[in-house]
Amino acid sequence: xxxxxxxxxxxxxxRSCSEVRRxxxxxxxxxxxxxxxxxxxxxxxxxxxxRAVDEGVTRRLKALACTAPLHDLDAxxxxxxxxxxxxxxxxxxxxxxxxxxxxxxxxxHGADQAQVVKRLRPFVAAQVPRAPAGEHERVAQWVIENLxxxxxxxxxxxxxxxxxxxxxxxxxxxxxxxxxxxxAAPDGEVYLRASDEAxxxxxxxxxxxxxxxxxxxEVKLENLIARGRLGDARLAxxxxxxxxxxxxxxxxxxxxxxxxxxxxxxxxxxVPELLDEALTHIESxxxxxxxxxxxxxxxxxxxxxxxxxxQAAELVDVVGDCIQRHTQLQARLxxxxxxxxxxQDRQQFSGRPKRAAIDVFGQLLRPCLALDTATATGPTAAFxxxxxxxxxxxxxxxxxxxxxxxxxxxxxxxxxxxxxxxDLAPVTVERFGADLWKQSAGLLDxxxxxxxxSELLAEAREIDPExxxxxxxxxxxxxxxxxxxxxxxxxxxxxxxxxxGTVLRDPEFGGSDLxxxxxxxxxxxxxxxxx
Amino acid sequence: xxxxxxxxxxxxxxxxxxxxxRPKALPSRDAGYAELVxxxxxxxxxxxxxxxxxxxLGLVVLAVGPQSGIVLAAVEESVFEIRMDEYxxxxxxxNRQTDKMLHxxxxxxxxxxxxxRPDDLGDDSYVGRVSVDxxxxxxxxxxxxxxxxxxxxxxxxxxxxxxEAAWRAWLRRPEATATKDGRAGEATTRGIVGKALRxxxxxxxxxxxxxxxxxxxxxxxxxxxxxxxxxxxAFDELLQLGAxxxxxxxxxxRAPNAQGLxxxxx
Numbered sequence: 001x002x003x004x005x006x007x008x009x010x011x012x013x014x015r016s017c018s019e020v021r022r023x024x025x026x027x028x029x030x031x032x033x034x035x036x037x038x039x040x041x042x043x044x045x046x047x048x049x050x051r052a053v054d055e056g057v058t059r060r061l062k063a064l065a066c067t068a069p070l071h072d073l074d075a076x077x078x079x080x081x082x083x084x085x086x087x088x089x090x091x092x093x094x095x096x097x098x099x100x101x102x103x104x105x106x107x108x109h110g111a112d113q114a115q116v117v118k119r120l121r122p123f124v125a126a127q128v129p130r131a132p133a134g135e136h137e138r139v140a141q142w143v144i145e146n147l148x149x150x151x152x153x154x155x156x157x158x159x160x161x162x163x164x165x166x167x168x169x170x171x172x173x174x175x176x177x178x179x180x181x182x183x184a185a186p187d188g189e190v191y192l193r194a195s196d197e198a199x200x201x202x203x204x205x206x207x208x209x210x211x212x213x214x215x216x217x218e219v220k221l222e223n224l225i226a227r228g229r230l231g232d233a234r235l236a237x238x239x240x241x242x243x244x245x246x247x248x249x250x251x252x253x254x255x256x257x258x259x260x261x262x263x264x265x266x267x268x269x270x271v272p273e274l275l276d277e278a279l280t281h282i283e284s285x286x287x288x289x290x291x292x293x294x295x296x297x298x299x300x301x302x303x304x305x306x307x308x309x310x311q312a313a314e315l316v317d318v319v320g321d322c323i324q325r326h327t328q329l330q331a332r333l334x335x336x337x338x339x340x341x342x343x344q345d346r347q348q349f350s351g352r353p354k355r356a357a358i359d360v361f362g363q364l365l366r367p368c369l370a371l372d373t374a375t376a377t378g379p380t381a382a383f384x385x386x387x388x389x390x391x392x393x394x395x396x397x398x399x400x401x402x403x404x405x406x407x408x409x410x411x412x413x414x415x416x417x418x419x420x421x422x423d424l425a426p427v428t429v430e431r432f433g434a435d436l437w438k439q440s441a442g443l444l445d446x447x448x449x450x451x452x453x454s455e456l457l458a459e460a461r462e463i464d465p466e467x468x469x470x471x472x473x474x475x476x477x478x479x480x481x482x483x484x485x486x487x488x489x490x491x492x493x494x495x496x497x498x499x500x501g502t503v504l505r506d507p508e509f510g511g512s513d514l515x516x517x518x519x520x521x522x523x524x525x526x527x528x529x530x531x
Numbered sequence: 532x533x534x535x536x537x538x539x540x541x542x543x544x545x546x547x548x549x550x551x552x553r554p555k556a557l558p559s560r561d562a563g564y565a566e567l568v569x570x571x572x573x574x575x576x577x578x579x580x581x582x583x584x585x586x587x588l589g590l591v592v593l594a595v596g597p598q599s600g601i602v603l604a605a606v607e608e609s610v611f612e613i614r615m616d617e618y619x620x621x622x623x624x625x626n627r628q629t630d631k632m633l634h635x636x637x638x639x640x641x642x643x644x645x646x647x648r649p650d651d652l653g654d655d656s657y658v659g660r661v662s663v664d665x666x667x668x669x670x671x672x673x674x675x676x677x678x679x680x681x682x683x684x685x686x687x688x689x690x691x692x693x694x695e696a697a698w699r700a701w702l703r704r705p706e707a708t709a710t711k712d713g714r715a716g717e718a719t720t721r722g723i724v725g726k727a728l729r730x731x732x733x734x735x736x737x738x739x740x741x742x743x744x745x746x747x748x749x750x751x752x753x754x755x756x757x758x759x760x761x762x763x764x765a766f767d768e769l770l771q772l773g774a775x776x777x778x779x780x781x782x783x784x785r786a787p788n789a790q791g792l793x794x795x796x797x
Contacts, residue, residue, distance in 0.1 A: 113709065153626065153704075153718055154703045154704060154705065155705040155708060156703060156705075158689075160689045161686075171688060172688065172689045172690060173686040173687060173688055173689060174686055174687050174688070174689040175686045176686075176699070176703050181705065181706075182705055182706075182707055182708050182709055183706055183707060184664075184706060184707035184721055190707050190708065190709040357646075357649040357650070357652040357653035357758055357762070358649060358652065358758075358762040358763070358766055359648070359649045360639070360642045360643040360646055360652065360757065360762055361643035361644075361647060361669075361673075363766065363769075363775060364639055364642075364643065364762060364765050364766065364769065365636070365639045365640055365643045365670070365673065366673055366677075367769055367774045367775060368635075368636060368639060368697060368765075368769070368774075369636070369670070369673055369674060369677055369696070369697045369698040369701065370677055370696065370697070370698065370774070371696070371697055371772070371774060372693065372694045372695060372696055372697065373628060373629055373632055373692070373693050373694070373695050373696070373697055373700055374628065374693035374694070375772060375774075376632050376635075376636070376697040377628060377631055377632045377635065378768050378772070379635075379765045379768035379769050379772070380631075380632055380634075380635025380636050380638070380639055380765070381615045381631065381635050382764040382765050382767075382768045383635060383638060383639050383642075383761050383762070383764060383765035384613075384615050384618070384634070384635045384638045384761075385607070385612065385613070385614070385615065385764070386604060386756075386760040386761040386763075386764040386765075387638055387642060387756055387757055387760070387761030387762075388613040388618070388638070388730070388734065389554065389603075389604070389613070389734040389735070389736065389752075389756060390551070390552055390554075390590065390603050390604065390605050390611045390613075390734075391605070391611055391612065391613040392552045392611065393610050393611070
């Protein structure tokens with residue numbers, strides 16, 4: 001299971017680094033927080049020993065919370081009424097789902113939900129091979145929907161946890177997180193992406209420095225290959241791929257914002273530096289991975305044992321995929337440069353400022369986003385009220401009024417919709433009419449005597465040629481009648497037929513010559529009374 | 532120089548005001564309208580009459596120009612005023628305040644993306660372009676920047692949702708949800724932004740560009756409306772709250788981490 005992973009990362013260098021930085025880093029934001037008069041409880045003056053302990057706990061609580069939806073799947077599966085879900089390991093399927101989504105994420109969009117379900121199906125099917133394919137698909141669908149948390153408005157998860165304020169008060173806070181996120185692609189389709197939390201749950205890399213973690217993973221990979229442990233190497237290669245995806249995702253976000261507006265980006269230093277860094281990174285990764293690829297390809301070709309050969313072949317695929325992702329990233333970086341220049345040209349010739357105006361983004365939107373919900377309602381409503389323009393109250397004009405009055409009302413039949421002539425299917429004719437049933441009832445109510453079936457049949461034959469068949473059927477049905485059923489139905493009497501071994505001699509029927517009698521049913525005691 | 536106001540002048544003035552109430556009417560398409568606009572600009576007496584007619588109706592004349600035509604705004608409590616309560620009517624009661632705030636933010640963000648720099652807002656010849664994608668993306672980016680800046684800051688208190696920061700509310704809302712009929716979910720941020728842009732287009736502030744829809748260009752009316760009134764009102768509100776940062780000439784809409792995103796100095 002995955003729950004072991006997050007702990008390991010709490011002690012990584014990046015983590016402790018950010019903690020060291022935090023006190024100095026905090027003070028301006030804490031001051032900004034103190035600006036609006038409402039926020040007063042969370043103002044922090046200085047960090048203390050209690051707080052340091054507290055943060056460690058908080059971090060672990062959050063890491064723990066990310067795994068909760070997975071456990072929850074298994075806890076709730078028994079409540080599904082459309083499947084015997086105890087046979088499925090839902091947490092396992094969920095991890096596979098996050099895996100599939102993460103792998104399918106690329107630059108433009110995420111994973112198509114139908115595709116993910118399709119890829120999940122073999123894993124689900126492996127757990128319960130005998131179940132129908134439709135059920136496998138539905139289970140996969142259910143798991144994905146639960147990872148998105150489809151029922152909730154925010155489509156995410158929340159968990160409450162407690163912390164101590166500086167003055168030692170215990171307060172409850174809310175941690176919001178998501179596992180699978182639905183995003184809209186440029187073509188309007190909705191795709192799935194794995195959230196950072198999900199990738200962290202999966203890989204166990206909580207807030208690690210993407211780059212260094214990747215380097216570490218690759219060193220490990222090379223070592224493993226050198227020692228010939230290909231199974232582990234495959235695992236490490238996959239981890240490296242997750243980090244590649246994570247890194248690409250971080251860069252994508254930055255490039256997106258860059259393309260949107262480059263006006264105030266520092267063109268002289270910051271952006272070229274950023275691009276250079278990314279390109280250098282890709283170059284080194286590309287070189288490393290090409291080398292690894294060559295090594296494993298050798299290992300694959302030289303391996304004689306089929307199992308190892310297959311492992312090596314799979315590893316080649318994984319590393320090949322890593323390389324492909326880097327190439328993709330590089331293409332994006334080159335494109336970004338061109339976008340920058342085009343934007344730069346456009347901006348440069350836009351002319352001198354004409355008058356002083358408000359910076360809507362920096363002076364209005366961003367401060368509003370930093371306010372709390374209740375306070376932000378004021379300025380946003382003010383902007384809306386003044387920026388929405390004029391509403392013209394609708395007054396019917398004379399022509400409009402005349403038209404309205406002259407429009408014939410919609411025809412509405414007081415009797416409602418015409419009744420559709422139903423298609424009648426032919427009714428199967430009852431074999432025995434009501435008369436026959438009545439006559440058979442008369443015969444089978446022997447007034448307290450036990451009678452032979454042969455006698456009854458003879459009598460019946462005299463009354464009606466069809467009657468013996470009905471009588472025979474009813475008698476056969478009476479063999480082994482249940483008293484309980486009769487009592488439940490509230491029948492006053494019960495027809496009984498008992499086989500005493502006598503053979504029936506009859507031109508039409510064969511079998512035992514049953515003894516037939518009726519018994520009264522006593523409601524309370526359940527004792528039958530055989531006359 | 533004062534001059535007697537003739538009754539027919541009042542009629543003309545009222546007609547000009549009436550033109551302003553048709554969001555899509557433009558002087559360039561209507562010779563009569565263009566003539567009234569020209570007269571407003573040349574004749575102070577007529578301009579005064581127009582303003583008085585508007586004032587009597589509960590309107591303010593923001594600008595009169597050959598491109599924008601007459602741009603009107605409703606004063607508070609006027610019959611012409613559009614209230615947020617009416618606009619964001621179809622929301623669940625429980626989230627009403629958050630939803631209203633998100634709708635307001637969407638309008639603010641639409642204006643911010645339409646006029647990214649102060650210069651763009653000031654330049655009469657500037658035509659901005661906005662799309663749902665762009666607006667939601669920029670707000671999310673800004674939210675992420677705030678999230679980064681407040682990294683390590685405590686999560687919101689669970690028993691006081693109204694104290695939650697606005698950016699958290701936006702980030703938490705999904706950007707899109709898959710619905711059965713293939714339309715964007717209304718409660719998503721893209722749904723909210725989409726509604727804002729469609730509304731602005733209906734009000735004659737934006738014009739849809741391109742065949743596939745979703746991309747709009749701004750009209751001079753919108754620029755005037757934002758510059759002369761809306762931005763000022765929101766600015767005043769924020770000033771009262773003491774939440775205003777110092778402006779820079781370049782505008783503050785930046786790429787993430789490119790040494791922008793400095794803390795707004797209070």
